[in-house]
Amino acid sequence: MSRPPFLSTPSCTVAVLAAIATLGACTTQGPEMHRTARISVAYIQKQGDQQYFRDEAAGARARASELGVDLDVVDVGTDAARTLDAVRSAAARGANGVVVAVPDPALGPQLVRIAYDARIELLASDDQICADLDDPSVCARQKLVPRVGFSGSRMGEAVGRRAAQEYRTTGWKAADTRIVAAARMDLSVCRERIDAAKLAFLRDGGQVRTLNVSTDNTPDGARSAVASTTAAEAGNPEHWVVWGCNDENVEGGIAALRAAGVAEADVIGVGLGGYLACRGWQHGERFAMRAALSISGREVGALAVQTMYDKVRSGRPFPAEAFAPTAMVDPETWRASGATCD
Template sequence: MSLKPRAAVAAALLLVLSAVGCDSGKETPAGGGPQNGPIKIYYLQKQATQDYFIGEAAGAKKKAADLGIELVLVDLGNDTSKTLDSVNAAIAQKARGIVIVVPDPSVGPAVVSAAKAAGIPLLTSDDQICVNKPSPADCAKADVVPRIGFSGTQMGEEVGKKAAELYLASGWKPEETRIVAAWKQDVSVCGDRVKAALPAFKAAGGPDIKVVEVGTDNTPTDAANKVAATVTANKAVKNWIVWGCNDENVTGGVTALENAGYRPDNIIGVGINGDLACKAWSAGKATGTKATLWLNGGEVGALAVQSMYDKIKNGKEFAAEAFAKTTMVTPDTYKSAGLACG
């Protein structure tokens, strides 16, 4: 999930921060009461070629077909500078509603301002954005735009519990073990996941183990590079637990450890998403990734489209957050759970 420099949106942010002020995130998705006529919804996604977001798009398309509405999917890639242009293009094309997964939360206030000025309901999926601040972590709860996705705290708790279960079965000693936590540290939903993992690990019987925090851009390559440096600085450690924001971070971390000579038996990686873990497992090669919390993107896409339809057609207000279900899977259970590798 590499990100381009934020300079491209800086000017827009300076203009909108004062204009947006303290408007509530719940007021931002405009559109008034029930509306009649054809419904066209734009769904703008970062990284639309990633398996998770492909599934999300498929769920959104199916729900739109069921509802008899037009859905336009836009791939933002990792291009923060493309985001506002795509929002303005959707407005120009008479979108009745916009659902967005931003490449970077810093563009949030500009997106909010554009949608509000056009009187178009705005809903986020997966990642949060704030009405008046670049970082949702610094945002008042009332100023976070309504979101469809997963509970970051619950996800982190599931990761921590599974990691504790696997650790207790490993026979490792605490003093010979480290936890590496890898995530993009300005993405609030990532922070929610990582912060919840350690308390859940301990509550499930895990001992006190030193945690090494690693900042990444949420891609496997960057996670591998950053964790490799961590491993070099901790050569005496025999065993590693790896968790983070997503499969990308865990896969990168596991790769770095394996490249450094650690055997899969000395690594417990617990991911989130399922896409990269699934590919590793289906290849039949032993890996340090021992489990992943599968996020069914199709359910998020469908729920986002349904929520937007209900807002436009019936004037039903968005919930501040609405969550889809998650499923913890392993190499032995992922197929029966329904996780298919792309």
Template structure:
């Protein structure tokens, strides 16, 4: 994290403590990793809107990819009098500490997007998506496009599988996508793994050397844990001289994929799985506040729906910012 982002997070925490003295009894806090990504901006908006509709004040904290800041944010939220916390953790290993802090304070904690476990290994209540189902839909569409392309008939192609290996939900997504591509007729030899940190820049820089190291590959399929990963792979292929027709990229999120579609720009993005961060934020806030108001435990799992979109269908299904 750079200095400006650290300052922004620290300032947000100070503001949280200073601004809630008169309304702490109606405060819920959402803490997000990578909070400047569009998906998490949408989720924060959904969380805030739902909380306000239910008469609560929402505070959003972005901790980027810093687990230490996330732990501090949990402590600061509790100190500010938060009655419930939503957390998309930068590191799933912090689940036990966050769950223990919330339990000690006697407030509900809901994990968003990335599942967490407490110190006993029990799942923290969760709101988000089913990673295996998401990856399966991505892989099914990528597999269909691969079969339609004719590349299975002898063209030398590769599959960039861009993954955040340390995050279980990412492994769920890319493993499921790969399984569907294999079912479509591909082979393990075609799958070329790329490791990244969830951001476009690192996906781009990590993919470049892999592409260069495989000069005999004429066509590429790209799948990843999120739209940022796919975008990084697509940009790396463009930089290496591959045209949009040489690439079958299926995004996961659709918020990056839809931008070239909206502008009518040729792109390797042929489809994407639309996931609504707004819906997850809304569900998390409503679940938290229901638990606060009734004293009932949070549901173990709240799963949101997903939809495959492409350049011909996205405008009828999703906003594109």
């Protein structure tokens, strides 16, 4: 096999950390792979107990079944060490490729090294990772690991626009309103969503004081963090707008405000995911979650498996990013949109 361009240095360490298209170029898979050989893929997931990731696993399994791919889905929770071990184990078992939804983007350089050394394909799912830096938000574009998921900026913009639309219809005054932006702020994908939502709201709704709340992206974590932050807020705001990195943050934020005695009518929640928002809507309930951007974990899981299959089976290059579709839904439109609610 000829040496790919990015391996022009004599140092293997430098070569690995300089890689990104490295992984596909360095494996033995591709067009020459025997057409009848079964492909083995490991899907390493964080937070597999969350609905979105359960859906993602289901979509991955369904597509793997259609394609005849041997798929192993591994839930590593939020454990970085388990993530690295799971990728090493997949390589030791002879997997052709690994799809990873990382619990911590700082794992990127280590994951790239493991995949390179094992000569297997690596594809990021959901969260961005970088070949040579802990923080993908400052990574050179050519060193970002190919990713399947959603566009954070587009999602955040859609949430901010809808929140501004809801806000404008209320007649609330900016002086009496606060925005809660809840997310795991050390994740670049979350910061991207939150920042885009702020800009879109500012453009469409005007200037409103925003409280950035750092959470663990779970409902309980968000509820606790939002409760602490809002309790300390001066000015006794009457009205609240809540958005976040996912539905879990918005649900937790709404719960914190409810527990503090804020009426549902004084809260505008715009979710990101739709998989939790719809649970109240499907029973005809009207509550503070006014709308949500519906995303399909099933589609991301299926797309990731298909993308890996195409690379391993036929050598088709990974796209730098592949995005699944999204749609803004509310209590009146979510059923018609085709969104499912498990």
